[in-house]
Amino acid sequence: xxxQWTKNQWLALWLGIAVLVALPQFTDNDGTRMWxxxxxxxxxxxxxxxxxxxxxxxxxxxxxFFGLGAYTTAILMNQGAPFLVAMPLGGVVGATVxxxxxxxxxxxxxxxxxxxxxxxxxxxxxxxENLEITGAADGINLPQIEGTVDYFTQYFYYSMLAVAVLTxxxxxxVTRHRLGYGxxxxxxxxxxxxxxxxxxxxxxxxAFVLSGIFPAMAxxxxxxxxxxxxxxxxxxVLLSIExxxxxxxxxxxTVMGPLLGAxxxxxxxxxxxxxxxEFHSLFLGLLMVLVVIFTPRGVMAVVQxxxxxxxxxALGGILLANTQRFKV
Amino acid sequence: MIYLQILVNSILLGGMYxxxxxGFSLVWGVMNIxxxxxxxxxxxxxxxxxxxxxxxxxxxxxxxxxxxxxxFCLGYLIxxxxxxxxxxxxxxxxxxxxxxxxxxxxxxALFFWTGDFRSVQTAYAGxxxxxxGVIIPLMRLALFALGLLLTGGLFWFMAATxxxxxxxxxxxxxxxxxxxxxxxxxxxxxxxxxxAGLAGAAGALVSAGFAISPVTDxxxxxxxxxxxxxxxxxxxxxxxxxxLVLGLVENFGALxxxxxxxxxxxxxxxxxxxxxxxxxxxxxAGYH
Numbered sequence: 001x002x003x004q005w006t007k008n009q010w011l012a013l014w015l016g017i018a019v020l021v022a023l024p025q026f027t028d029n030d031g032t033r034m035w036x037x038x039x040x041x042x043x044x045x046x047x048x049x050x051x052x053x054x055x056x057x058x059x060x061x062x063x064x065f066f067g068l069g070a071y072t073t074a075i076l077m078n079q080g081a082p083f084l085v086a087m088p089l090g091g092v093v094g095a096t097v098x099x100x101x102x103x104x105x106x107x108x109x110x111x112x113x114x115x116x117x118x119x120x121x122x123x124x125x126x127x128x129e130n131l132e133i134t135g136a137a138d139g140i141n142l143p144q145i146e147g148t149v150d151y152f153t154q155y156f157y158y159s160m161l162a163v164a165v166l167t168x169x170x171x172x173x174v175t176r177h178r179l180g181y182g183x184x185x186x187x188x189x190x191x192x193x194x195x196x197x198x199x200x201x202x203x204x205x206x207a208f209v210l211s212g213i214f215p216a217m218a219x220x221x222x223x224x225x226x227x228x229x230x231x232x233x234x235x236x237v238l239l240s241i242e243x244x245x246x247x248x249x250x251x252x253x254t255v256m257g258p259l260l261g262a263x264x265x266x267x268x269x270x271x272x273x274x275x276x277x278e279f280h281s282l283f284l285g286l287l288m289v290l291v292v293i294f295t296p297r298g299v300m301a302v303v304q305x306x307x308x309x310x311x312x313x314a315l316g317g318i319l320l321a322n323t324q325r326f327k328v
Numbered sequence: 329m330i331y332l333q334i335l336v337n338s339i340l341l342g343g344m345y346x347x348x349x350x351g352f353s354l355v356w357g358v359m360n361i362x363x364x365x366x367x368x369x370x371x372x373x374x375x376x377x378x379x380x381x382x383x384x385x386x387x388x389x390x391x392x393x394x395x396x397x398x399x400f401c402l403g404y405l406i407x408x409x410x411x412x413x414x415x416x417x418x419x420x421x422x423x424x425x426x427x428x429x430x431x432x433x434x435x436x437a438l439f440f441w442t443g444d445f446r447s448v449q450t451a452y453a454g455x456x457x458x459x460x461g462v463i464i465p466l467m468r469l470a471l472f473a474l475g476l477l478l479t480g481g482l483f484w485f486m487a488a489t490x491x492x493x494x495x496x497x498x499x500x501x502x503x504x505x506x507x508x509x510x511x512x513x514x515x516x517x518x519x520x521x522x523x524a525g526l527a528g529a530a531g532a533l534v535s536a537g538f539a540i541s542p543v544t545d546x547x548x549x550x551x552x553x554x555x556x557x558x559x560x561x562x563x564x565x566x567x568x569x570x571x572l573v574l575g576l577v578e579n580f581g582a583l584x585x586x587x588x589x590x591x592x593x594x595x596x597x598x599x600x601x602x603x604x605x606x607x608x609x610x611x612x613a614g615y616h
Contacts (some may be wrong), residue, residue: 058420104603110419111362115553116602122550123595130588237546241427248424282435288428289410296417326417328513 002175002255013168020161029153036225038266039160043218044239045246045258046167051211052244053253054180055204056187057106058114060240062215064121065094067235069216070223071128074140077224083145087159087220094216095209102208106201109190118237125235139230142223156225163221167214171255174210183207184253238281245288251300261299294319296326329461334583336462338575343472345571348534348548349555350478350564351526357561358499358519360419361411364426367549368433369399369524373531374540375441381448388448388536389470396529403524408517415516430545437542445539453536467537474533475571478526483564485522495519550591554598560608569609573597 005013020039024032044062051059069090076086105116128134145152174180182203185193194200223229242265250261265287272280295302305318352366373395380386380394406429414421447453456465486492497505498515506512527548534540534548551574559570574594581593601608 058423104599108602108606111356111360111423112557112602112606114362114420114423115557116599118550118553119595119598119602123592123599126589126592126595130586130592136588244424279435281431285428285431285435288424288431292417292421292425292428293410293413296414296421323413326414326421328412328415328516 002180004176005172017161017165021158024154024157029149032153032157034266034270036157036160037270038263039157039164040218040222041242041246041266042259042262043160043164043167043214044243045250045262046164046171047211047214048240048243049171049211049247049253049258050174050183050207051204053247053258054175054183054187055207057109057204057208058244059117059208059211060114060237060244061098061117061121061212062243063235063237063239064117064124065098065212065215066219066222066239067121067124067128067231068094068097068212069219070229070234071134071140071219072216073220073223074142074229075133077142078140083159083220083224087217087224090220091213091217094212094219098209098212099205102205103201106204106208121235121237121240125231128231128235134231137231139228139233142227142229144227145224156221159221159224160218163214163217168255168259170210170214175255179203179206187253242284245284245291248291249287249299252298254300257300294322296322330583333462334579335576336464337468338579339572340464340468340472340575341579342568342572342575343475344468344530344534344537345551345555345574346475346568347471347478347530348527349552349559349571350475350482350567351523351530352549352552353556353559353561353564353567354482354526355520355523356556358495359415359422359516361415361422361426361520362419363520363523364423364430364549365406365433366523366527366552367545367547368430369403369527370531370534370548371437371540371542371545372402372433373399373528374535375437375446376528377532377535378446378448378540381450388450388532392474392529392532395532396525399528399531400521400525402521404517404521406524407520408513411520412513412516434542434545441542443541443543445541446535447539448536450536465537467533471530471533471537474530475568478529479564479568482522482526486564491515491518551594554594557598557608558601560610563610566608566610573609 020035023035027035044066047065048059048062051057069087072090072093073083073086076089077083081089101120105113105120108116129137134140145155147155174183182193182198185196185198186200186203190200219234223234246261246265247258248261249264250259251257268283269280272283291299302315302318302322306312306315309318348370351369352363355361355363355366376395376398377388377391380391381388410429411422411425414425452466454465456463458464486496494505494510494515495518497508497510498512502512505515531540555567555570555574557570558573559566559568574597577593577597578590582590585593
């Protein structure tokens with residue numbers, strides 16, 4: 001299912017990381033910020049992949065964890081905690097909430113699970129808009145970082161990169177471990193997996209916790225960088241949607257897929273933002289419709305089929321066949 | 329006295345919630361689609377009513393059937409042309425599909441109509457009367473009546489008409505229904521159209537009582553989630569039961585915890601119901 005990576009694949013990964021580490025030296029601050037956003041979405045998409053991709057539980061909770069991490073970091077830093085303490089603690093809060101929520105929520109399946117996770121994210125947003133500790137609808141300011149623009153742009157960039165590397169290594173480890181095989185077994189047939197000795201509840205909760213910890217840390221970096229947190233910004237359901245679409249584009253349940261999907265969609269988004277600011281969500285919507293209709297089994301399945309059937313000439317036929325596959 | 333007033337408010341609100349959610353429950357129950365476009369149909373019905381009133385002075389009660397018919401046609405075409413293409417894929421795919429359509433529709437609505445809040449200002453919009461010390465706003469009463477009417481109408485339609493029986497047949501056993509000469513593609517389109525039409529009818533009156541904007545569609549959708557989960561699927565009266573419970577929770581919650589937290593309370597009840605009784609108050613396995 002998940003073969004060990006070859007030497008070349010590892011080389012490609014470390015090379016990619018090396019390029020990303022060196023990147024701020026070769027681009028201006030705008031470029032660094034763009035890549036920081038790409039890394040953030042990579043974290044969100046990969047994290048969703050733990051629960052949505054490997055386990056097959058369609059979670060709308062990424063925004064919930066992102067917001068939790070952002071608010072935890074903001075509140076702790078206002079109490080005087082340094083960023084490098086507050087941000088990981090945000091991850092701990094995200095993981096704890098995922099653990100406590102996961103126990104009841106992961107008994108639900110299908111639509112009910114999707115609605116429950118959506119309810120958690122929206123409920124947290126409503127709470128943040130009304131509680132005093134979160135500054136209600138006004139939001140909270142964070143302490144400003146000191147230093148030159150170059151310094152803090154790179155500081156945030158490297159923080160995001162560190163979380164992203166942590167996420168991808170965790171994903172690799174999980175998919176080569178008993179845990180990953182168990183999760184895929186749950187996705188394919190939960191009852192059968194249980195009979196084969198997969199402790200489904202424990203496995204699912206672990207996956208949910210993993211899907212909560214990294215977005216929460218990314219939310220912490222985001223909050224410190226923006227120096228301001230408000231509910232509709234960090235509990236935005238579009239964060240969850242984009243994470244899902246990125247994972248679907250790149251390949252649900254693979255290690256590298258969500259990374260590529262995030263890179264692809266964010267580059268397009270950046271282009272659209274700069275050209276037609278208005279129509280960014282229109283494009284996202286169109287993309288979602290096209291992906292579902294022409295590649296209902298995932299974009300990666302199409303790529304594989306194209307490879308097997310010999311080149312791009314077969315592409316049209318494959319896409320057309322896909323539209324017939326799930327008709328009434 | 330205040331309790332009686334809040335109780336009446338809750339019941340009136342519950343009726344309106346039933347009107348908002350009954351179509352959502354139908355599509356979920358029959359086709360297993362979590363229809364993210366549901367709130368959008370409400371919003372579009374509201375805008376149709378607004379423009380008819382604003383440009384030609386058509387009363388919302390007169391444009392209600394028009395709005396319902398227009399949304400029926402739109403829904404019918406969307407199901408026939410788009411959703412039917414992938415209906416046998418996993419439920420997650422139709423969820424993403426309708427989400428994509430929602431993003432497109434809302435962006436277009438924002439583009440053409442801007443994000444301004446609008447409402448139909450009829451002469452009677454603010455009218456209310458008093459019965460035994462309890463104040464009853466006219467539009468709220470009308471929305472409550474509409475909720476009962478739509479729920480009752482759908483109940484009758486599913487039980488008594490040939491098409492209604494075909495919808496139930498497709499839900500219970502697709503292959504057997506096909507052997508009896510039912511065309512699932514058309515029945516799905518009719519079902520989705522019906523749901524959209526119910527939303528259009530609700531939207532017409534909602535726009536006469538409340539302000540709408542393109543982005544309010546997600547609020548209607550979120551309410552539908554909560555109402556349908558509380559009431560339970562598989563039973564047409566589930567939306568009415570869920571609506572009433574949510575109305576009570578929101579109004580009494582606002583009394584005890586302040587008005588800001590009523591939406592959070594709604595989500596709290598949603599999660600509670602999911603944890604304790606995932607089939608909802610009146611839920612059954614099938615949609616009979």
